Amino acid sequence: MKTDGTCACGPTLSGDQLTGVARRTFIVQSALLAAAAALAACGVTADATAPALPSSGNTINVSSYPSLSAVGGVAMLSIGNAPLAIVRTGSSSFVALSRVCPHQGGIVDQSGSGFQCPVHGARFSQTGQWTGGQGTSNLHAYATSYDAATGVLTVS
Ligand code: FES
Known part of the structure; x- marks a missing residue:
């Protein structure tokens, strides 16, 4: 001034x-x-937060889940309090998705080749991208690391 x-x-x-x-x-x-x-x-508000994973015990032996033996296979399981969908996307690659719907926290189920939330109908691809229904964001994808020698998948 x-x-x-x-x-x-x-x-x-x-x-x-x-x-x-x-x-x-x-x-x-x-x-x-x-x-x-x-x-x-219209329901597009702050997304529900995907649960945090425990710092230990966050591994799975892939051979324990026959559905993961082939590419495209899906296993529904929980690590800690986190409901997950593990998808085999390649011979040694996986996607670990939170099943907690980012809209309002419903637990998504498998539907066709992807997932659908039973609460308001949001649909997601097999790799977690929102594809239709109730508008929301993609499913949260956790980081994965696969040791092919031991068959152990670490999700973090
Ligand atoms: S909670 Fe509304 S679509 Fe999943």
């Missing part, structure tokens, strides 16, 4: 101009609030 009351960063706004700026700010803020309310009304 200069000593004459004007701002060094640009022209000083008059009372009418300030009113115009305030009006535009109000309109923009109102539009943002309306958009947030519309998203909440």
